[in-house]
Amino acid sequence: MYMISSILKEVLSYQSKVQVINTRWYSIILLVIFLPVGFIRQIKYLVPFCPLASIFVLFSVLVVLYNNIQDLPPLSSRQHMGSVTDIPSFFFGVLFALQTTFVFLPLRTSVKYNKHYRQCPGVLCISISIIAFMYIIFGFFGYLKYGENTNAVNLFNLNHNGLSETIKIFIILSVLLSYNFQLIGAMDVVWNNIEHKFSAKYKTLLYYVIKDLLIVSTVIIVSFSLNLFPLLSLVGSLTLSTLCVILPLIIETITFWDITLGRWNWKLYKNILLTIISFVLTTVACVKSFSKIIEKY
Structure with a gap:
């Protein structure tokens, strides 16, 4: 949410040529958009949006990668080793990045052919391998091109032009289309433990209330954090x-x-x-x- 708010701020600031409001307010704007998305409960209604989100991400990745491999300086111009004390943070940062693939795990009980999750290579193994390869490629070429000035969000390294602003919009749309999948794991944990405490009459209403509270909580965390x-x-x-x-x-x-x-x-x-x-x-x-x-x- 923080990254998307920052991207939205950059896009609007570029179009209006002035930074009108703080990043926190862009999070509030996104909240108004993401709340209706939370009302979609059945996975089968979300699946058609996944290919579109994947296309947006794939196009953005290719553009950023193409930009990163242009006009590269020699390897000798960059520091080859970082500080030893940064290795633990890097190690857990990698784990934190790869945990995005764990959103597939709750889907295992909801899909028809869940045997693909158990195969080797299966859905989880393949997805982790692809994401790890992408992080390696982006990290290497991003640091080689920008050095110590490399931004934590690779999109912010791009020059401001029509193409870069377009792919930023694509990233925002891809998150919007796939955001509901990221809530499945959290909702399974919360709802399965409290569902039995409520009568059937109010279960559907309470489900949506809890789901929207999860969305609101992410916005609150972002709003009170200058840098996540x-x-x-x-x-x-x-x-x-x-x-x-x-x-x-x-x-x-x-x-x-x-x-x-x-x-x-x-x-x-x-x-x-x-x-x-x-x-x-x-x-x-x-x-x-x-x-x-x-x-x-």
């Missing part, structure tokens, strides 16, 4: 290290404790080692994120 990137780095360090690394290791250890932990208990020692490494990386990343937040605010 340090905050996202902190959230990624705390939550993803726990959910994606530490908890799976603990669950595996508990599950196989009475069955088998492998020869010489190698699974136990492996999980202990990975947990310690994850804890150290999390601590360093959190300290780094906190320092950036303090510096920013």
Whole structure:
């Protein structure tokens, strides 16, 4: 939401040649647009919009990539290695970026041919591989071209012209068309735990109320945050290290404790080692994120 608000502000500012309002107000404008989208509940009504959103994103990606590979400076002009203390933040930043593919998981129980999720390579494996490859390509050529001036949002590196403003509009439309899919996971967690507490008469109404509250909450977070990137780095360090690394290791250890932990208990020692490494990386990343937040605010 923060990125889309910033993009919308850039587009309107370019067209009007003056920055009229703060980014927070653009978030409010988007709220008016996104709230009606939240009333679409059935996935089958959302699916037709996905190819259109994908086309918008694909066109934008190709344009940005083409721009990034033009007039590249030599590799020797860029610093090849960053600071060691930035590695944990980078590690959890990558996890945070890849977690966007997890929106596919709640869809598994809602689609007709869910066996494609279990195949190898399946939907999740292929999507993560494609996204990881895109991040590598964009990160490499983006840094090679712009160096330390590389913006966290690659679109903002583009020069202001008709084409760049068009693809920014395409990105806004793609998010609008696919935003409802991002709410499916959160709604499944919330609704499945409280649905039984309400009578059938009010369930539909309450479902939409809760869904719209989730949308409003994202806008509130954006409105009270001048820059979300340090905050996202902190959230990624705390939550993803726990959910994606530490908890799976603990669950595996508990599950196989009475069955088998492998020869010489190698699974136990492996999980202990990975947990310690994850804890150290999390601590360093959190300290780094906190320092950036303090510096920013």
